[in-house]
Amino acid sequence: MNGENQDNVVAVPQHEQEIIPIEPGIELIIANAEKQVKVYEKILAIAIQRTNQYDWIDQMGKPYLTSSGAEKLMPLFGVSLFDTASNKIYSKDEKGDYYIYQYKGTFSWKGGSIEALGACSSRDKFFAWDSKIQSFKPLPEVDETNIMKAAYSNMMVNGITRLLGIRNLTWEQLEKYGIKKDAVSRVDYRNGGHTVTDEEKTKQDEIAKMLLELCYGDQEAAKEQLIAITEFKGKDGKMVSGLDHPRKLTGKRLAIAYDKVKKSYDEFKGGDGQ
Amino acid sequence: MIDIVKQMDEYKRLKQKIYPCHSNRASGMGDECERRLVYMRTDWDKQLMPDVSLQYIFDEGNTQEEALFNDLRNAGVVLVEQQRPFSWPEYQISGMIDARVRDNGSVLPLEAKSMSPFIWDSIDTLEDLNKYPWTKKYLAQMLLYLLMSNSETGIFILKNKSTGKIKQIVVQLNDHLEYAESLLQKAKRINDHIQAKTMPDKINNFKTCSECQFRHICLPEILANGGIEFIDNEALEKSLNRREELAPLTKEYSDIDKQVKEELKRYMQDKKIISVGSWTIEKKVNAKGSVSFEFNKIK
Numbered sequence: 001m002n003g004e005n006q007d008n009v010v011a012v013p014q015h016e017q018e019i020i021p022i023e024p025g026i027e028l029i030i031a032n033a034e035k036q037v038k039v040y041e042k043i044l045a046i047a048i049q050r051t052n053q054y055d056w057i058d059q060m061g062k063p064y065l066t067s068s069g070a071e072k073l074m075p076l077f078g079v080s081l082f083d084t085a086s087n088k089i090y091s092k093d094e095k096g097d098y099y100i101y102q103y104k105g106t107f108s109w110k111g112g113s114i115e116a117l118g119a120c121s122s123r124d125k126f127f128a129w130d131s132k133i134q135s136f137k138p139l140p141e142v143d144e145t146n147i148m149k150a151a152y153s154n155m156m157v158n159g160i161t162r163l164l165g166i167r168n169l170t171w172e173q174l175e176k177y178g179i180k181k182d183a184v185s186r187v188d189y190r191n192g193g194h195t196v197t198d199e200e201k202t203k204q205d206e207i208a209k210m211l212l213e214l215c216y217g218d219q220e221a222a223k224e225q226l227i228a229i230t231e232f233k234g235k236d237g238k239m240v241s242g243l244d245h246p247r248k249l250t251g252k253r254l255a256i257a258y259d260k261v262k263k264s265y266d267e268f269k270g271g272d273g274q
Numbered sequence: 275m276i277d278i279v280k281q282m283d284e285y286k287r288l289k290q291k292i293y294p295c296h297s298n299r300a301s302g303m304g305d306e307c308e309r310r311l312v313y314m315r316t317d318w319d320k321q322l323m324p325d326v327s328l329q330y331i332f333d334e335g336n337t338q339e340e341a342l343f344n345d346l347r348n349a350g351v352v353l354v355e356q357q358r359p360f361s362w363p364e365y366q367i368s369g370m371i372d373a374r375v376r377d378n379g380s381v382l383p384l385e386a387k388s389m390s391p392f393i394w395d396s397i398d399t400l401e402d403l404n405k406y407p408w409t410k411k412y413l414a415q416m417l418l419y420l421l422m423s424n425s426e427t428g429i430f431i432l433k434n435k436s437t438g439k440i441k442q443i444v445v446q447l448n449d450h451l452e453y454a455e456s457l458l459q460k461a462k463r464i465n466d467h468i469q470a471k472t473m474p475d476k477i478n479n480f481k482t483c484s485e486c487q488f489r490h491i492c493l494p495e496i497l498a499n500g501g502i503e504f505i506d507n508e509a510l511e512k513s514l515n516r517r518e519e520l521a522p523l524t525k526e527y528s529d530i531d532k533q534v535k536e537e538l539k540r541y542m543q544d545k546k547i548i549s550v551g552s553w554t555i556e557k558k559v560n561a562k563g564s565v566s567f568e569f570n571k572i573k
Binding site: 039054071074075077078080082083084085086103109145148149152153182183185250251252 | 277279280281283284285288319320322325326327480481484485489490491493494495496497498499500501502504
């Protein structure tokens with residue numbers, strides 16, 4: 001498939017009388033092209049309808065089919081995968097050592113086949129970025145299995161979506177077939193890859209602001225305060241250490257921390273803090 | 275506005291965990307792929323996380339089974355040793371039996387499985403367990419429990435997740451000795467592979483391999499058989515479109531037909547023929563007493 005080069009094709013306006021059939025079978029070519037467009041639209045509709053909200057992620061505002069979603073389409077369309085191979089490449093630069101996992105496989109469907117690649121580096125922001133220190137984690141702290149799995153997933157998504165021609169879709173296309181942007185999980189790489197909703201992000205920011213105010217601008221004190229607030233006793237009776245940055249808080253833990261900080265803050269504002 | 279579904283999804287996602295596996299789990303020994311069983315021991319930490327919807331299914335299963343055991347106790351069934359761990363060091367097999375149940379002086383292993391109404395309806399015998407890849411493993415699991423607990427008889431309780439109804443299927447070890455022996459041989463082969471750091475052959479089965487949690491390490495050939503066919507058949511397409519257009523009318527016709535006939539039955543209890551507007555309706559009663567009506571429009 002040459003889908004990658006489609007952006008370079010420009011339609012040239014022509015006057016009707018200037019259109020001269022180049023070859024006798026031009027009507028057939030046009031008819032086939034129209035048929036292909038119809039088939040493509042059908043593939044798109046069938047593919048999207050087979051997936052659900054869990055199969056998509058909102059990646060920096062754009063819809064992205066996950067590996068589980070792409071793999072669901074394999075049996076439906078009858079996509080095969082063979083000659084798969086993986087490779088781990090070591091490298092080094094001024095920031096130190098790193099490695100890249102690469103997967104390669106041949107995907108085939110309806111007599112056509114493509115070779116697809118998937119790669120993931122130990123410098124991948126999703127797995128290796130430490131938002132606290134605003135830098136990549138040291139290599140031993142990066143979970144190698146995650147890098148390997150992500151590289152494989154990337155190959156699967158790449159191969160299946162390219163072969164079926166369902167890349168670079170828009171939210172409008174997805175919504176037409178029932179996948180709503182609001183229902184899809186969002187991934188924000190600026191937050192080290194954790195799934196954070198807008199609401200959560202606002203709460204994280206508010207916690208930081210309130211704590212800093214509570215601690216009269218002393219960042220270290222605010223950090224200690226947050227650690228103390230977010231520490232709790234686990235189901236096994238053991239203490240679970242608190243977190244030192246609001247960005248590390250999500251879900252229920254964030255909600256609890258927010259309520260605690262807000263309560264202290266409201267008391268503070270109602271008392272000597274005003 | 276609060277998005278409860280999203281919050282729940284996140285909670286389920288956080289619950290997803292991969293547990294260490296240092297022995298051959300009885301629950302997995304019926305797996306058709308020995309290579310996967312070796313990976314479970316050697317590379318358990320590298321397995322791919324399943325879709326979050328599977329976590330919902332697991333959790334629902336646990337809730338259902340917990341409720342089932344409460345009901346069984348309330349019904350007077352005497353359950354002992356719930357969740358008792360078993361192990362067989364010689365074959366490096368381990369497992370946990372749901373419960374043991376008292377039956378006329380003996381104590382029988384009992385394994386509870388909850389399932390969707392469709393699956394539940396289709397399983398009545400031990401042979402029926404072979405219909406689905408996951409239910410196929412149930413018999414292997416039970417046979418290993420029987421061997422490990424020196425019991426001859428075990429009981430499956432299958433619960434319909436929708437109605438809560440249960441079915442009992444009894445397993446006699448003696449009826450499956452050959453299969454039980456093959457499971458022990460399988461465990462031995464797995465242990466030998468682990469010791470020798472070798473791997474069994476790939477099975478290259480589309481269904482099993484495309485869903486396997488070790489496909490990124492095993493790298494099997496995932497060869498599809500079939501898939502969607504795009505066909506051109508204008509007449510068929512026209513019929514399908516017309517069929518869709520008529521579908522709401524069929525329901526409307528059926529509702530009105532029922533309503534009219536019920537009304538006519540009341541109206542014509544002691545009448546044979548009536549006229550309404552431009553219609554005449556004649557009541558007919560057959561030998562068995564069934565009533566039907568003949569409708570004629572006056573032109």
